[in-house]
Amino acid sequence: MNLLRIEFRKILPYKTVWVILAIYVVLMVLVLNASSGITINGRQLGADAFQLPGVWQRLSFLASFFNLLLGILIIVLVSDEYSFRTLRQQVIDGLSRVEIVLAKFYVILAVAAFSTIFLLLLGLYFSLLYSTDHSVDAFFSQIDHLSYYFVQAVAYMALAMLFAFLIKKSGLAIIAFIAYAKIVEPLVHLRIPDTVDKYMPMKALGSLTPMPGQDLIDQFTTPTEQLTPPWAAVAGLFYIGLFLFLSYSLLKVRDL
Amino acid sequence: MAEVLDINSLSKRYAAIQAVNQLSVKVEQGSIYGLLGPNGSGKTTTLGMVLDVIKTTAGTYSWFGQPSSRETKRRVGALLETPNFYPYLTAQKNLEVIADIKGADKANVNRVLQLVGLESRKSSSFKGFSLGMKQRLALAATLLNDPEVLVLDEPTNGLDPEGIAEVRELILRIASEGKTIILASHLLDEVEKVCTHVAVLQRGQLKAEGPVGAILSAKDQILISAPNLPIVTEVLQRLPFIEAFKPEKDTVVLTLKDGYSSTDVNKAMFEAGIVLSQLVVRRKSLEAQFLEIIKSQS
Numbered sequence: 001m002n003l004l005r006i007e008f009r010k011i012l013p014y015k016t017v018w019v020i021l022a023i024y025v026v027l028m029v030l031v032l033n034a035s036s037g038i039t040i041n042g043r044q045l046g047a048d049a050f051q052l053p054g055v056w057q058r059l060s061f062l063a064s065f066f067n068l069l070l071g072i073l074i075i076v077l078v079s080d081e082y083s084f085r086t087l088r089q090q091v092i093d094g095l096s097r098v099e100i101v102l103a104k105f106y107v108i109l110a111v112a113a114f115s116t117i118f119l120l121l122l123g124l125y126f127s128l129l130y131s132t133d134h135s136v137d138a139f140f141s142q143i144d145h146l147s148y149y150f151v152q153a154v155a156y157m158a159l160a161m162l163f164a165f166l167i168k169k170s171g172l173a174i175i176a177f178i179a180y181a182k183i184v185e186p187l188v189h190l191r192i193p194d195t196v197d198k199y200m201p202m203k204a205l206g207s208l209t210p211m212p213g214q215d216l217i218d219q220f221t222t223p224t225e226q227l228t229p230p231w232a233a234v235a236g237l238f239y240i241g242l243f244l245f246l247s248y249s250l251l252k253v254r255d256l
Numbered sequence: 257m258a259e260v261l262d263i264n265s266l267s268k269r270y271a272a273i274q275a276v277n278q279l280s281v282k283v284e285q286g287s288i289y290g291l292l293g294p295n296g297s298g299k300t301t302t303l304g305m306v307l308d309v310i311k312t313t314a315g316t317y318s319w320f321g322q323p324s325s326r327e328t329k330r331r332v333g334a335l336l337e338t339p340n341f342y343p344y345l346t347a348q349k350n351l352e353v354i355a356d357i358k359g360a361d362k363a364n365v366n367r368v369l370q371l372v373g374l375e376s377r378k379s380s381s382f383k384g385f386s387l388g389m390k391q392r393l394a395l396a397a398t399l400l401n402d403p404e405v406l407v408l409d410e411p412t413n414g415l416d417p418e419g420i421a422e423v424r425e426l427i428l429r430i431a432s433e434g435k436t437i438i439l440a441s442h443l444l445d446e447v448e449k450v451c452t453h454v455a456v457l458q459r460g461q462l463k464a465e466g467p468v469g470a471i472l473s474a475k476d477q478i479l480i481s482a483p484n485l486p487i488v489t490e491v492l493q494r495l496p497f498i499e500a501f502k503p504e505k506d507t508v509v510l511t512l513k514d515g516y517s518s519t520d521v522n523k524a525m526f527e528a529g530i531v532l533s534q535l536v537v538r539r540k541s542l543e544a545q546f547l548e549i550i551k552s553q554s
């Protein structure tokens with residue numbers, strides 16, 4: 001935990017971190033507010049969207065779009081260590097390469113915990129406001145979606161960290177990260193069968209927060225094959241391990 | 257004396273450049289060891305390798321007789337090439353981060369800031385520092401956990417004359433506490449003033465190595481000859497102001513301690529009943545010697 005304390009010493013006074021987190025919070029609240037205000041056929045959408053227990057799945061699905069922002073935060077933090085040459089200094093001062101990666105992984109866990117708790121608070125607030133069912137059972141029966149979201153956020157940030165260690169420059173790493181997540185892998189998905197691509201990182205991670213109402217759509221069209229969230233979580237954990245290992249390998253084989 | 261650092265045929269190759277070539281040196285405890293060489297001769301690369309941030313292509317090194325580890329790193333304070341800090345953190349916060357990494361006592365932060373004369377600026381952020389102040393902060397960071405060995409890569413880079421003098425004095429003071437200092441510099445005069453031992457590098461190759469007095473000497477040399485050289489050497493051995501002498505074919509080359517001149521030699525010889533047939537003062541600049549070393553064997 002000493003590693004996390006060192007990271008907090010560096011991060012807490014850093015304005016950029018707070019700006020990115022503030023953007024994340026503001027965007028989430030704006031989107032939620034907007035969606036609750038929409039009325040369709042005279043009915044407020046908010047009333048539907050924030051019904052318990054479905055609110056947890058909807059919130060997680062919505063939050064999954066903002067994982068990119070969290071990834072960018074991690075890329076900034078890692079590439080800074082290169083541009084300030086503090087990575088080098090920390091190894092000189094006694095940190096091992098494993099500790100360098102672990103320290104950033106702890107930051108990732110902390111950020112994911114922050115955003116998951118934030119989702120929990122949002123869910124509680126909006127469902128108390130709009131949900132008609134306030135039983136304890138309704139609150140907690142589907143709250144496991146938040147834990148799937150947590151795994152997803154961690155995995156996204158672990159991938160972002162790998163890109164940052166690989167590319168070192170924040171601008172390029174952010175572009176590569178977004179291009180991979182949003183363009184390259186989706187293009188690959190088009191060319192290979194669902195039975196295979198469901199295991200690919202972006203798709204598997206996406207399956208952690210399935211689109212609300214997907215089962216309904218699937219009844220009318222040929223269902224796209226997806227991992228169920230528990231299996232996707234297994235895949236997610238595997239990818240987290242892989243990204244950490246690859247980050248470490250990069251540090252091990254290259255000059256700092 | 258125990259060896260602090262043992263470098264054994266260390267090499268580093270970048271794509272096209274052999275930055276360090278089969279370098280072997282030993283640094284003894286308590287010495288101030290200078291790594292001297294022109295720009296691009298491989299000083300930083302060598303230090304980077306022994307500090308575990310640049311991969312070696314071949315060769316080995318050991319600290320205190322052990323492979324590099326967290327324990328050996330704790331006993332070494334190092335400044336490599338540039339001061340590396342978080343620009344948005346204050347001097348004090350930056351040092352606290354490093355103190356945490358090194359497991360040093362927080363109380364040391366203020367002590368080292370005072371030592372390098374930055375105490376009054378401890379709450380300013382690093383990015384507002386002048387180059388000299390950054391360099392001082394880096395020096396402070398190396399001293400945080402009171403290490404046995406200091407590794408300093410161009411520590412006077414960017415300092416004003418006063419700062420340079422202070423840093424040199426600081427180095428000598430630290431060394432006088434029995435610590436070992438490894439200093440890379442392209443400044444001949446710096447190495448000559450500060451170091452006890454020197455290794456001269458050129459294009460990654462070791463050109464000369466040994467005590468500074470033997471390798472570099474800014475002192476004038478005096479050549480004397482007399483009909484009977486053996487008696488001359490006998491007299492020289494007794495004279496207190498002779499620093500070193502070396503008999504050659506039909507002359508003796510000698511250097512004197514500070515404050516003495518060729519007149520004293522002449523007088524002493526005359527009093528001993530020896531008449532010199534030749535007495536020549538050879539002024540040898542450091543630069544000339546340095547070029548001589550660099551040119552030899554290349």
Ligand SMILES: Nc1ncnc2c1ncn2[C@@H]1O[C@H](COP(=O)(O)OP(=O)(O)OP(=O)(O)O)[C@@H](O)[C@H]1O
Pocket residue numbers: 270271273274275293294295296297298299300301302442
């Ligand atoms: N990352 C790198 N990639 C390629 N070549 C490099 C790299 N780092 C150093 N070199 C080359 O290795 C050689 C030695 O460089 P090094 O920095 O060790 O020199 P130096 O003795 O510290 O010089 P200076 O006095 O300028 O600091 C140089 O020719 C340099 O161009």
Ligand SMILES: [Mg+2]
Pocket residue numbers: 299300301337409
């Ligand atoms: Mg250098």
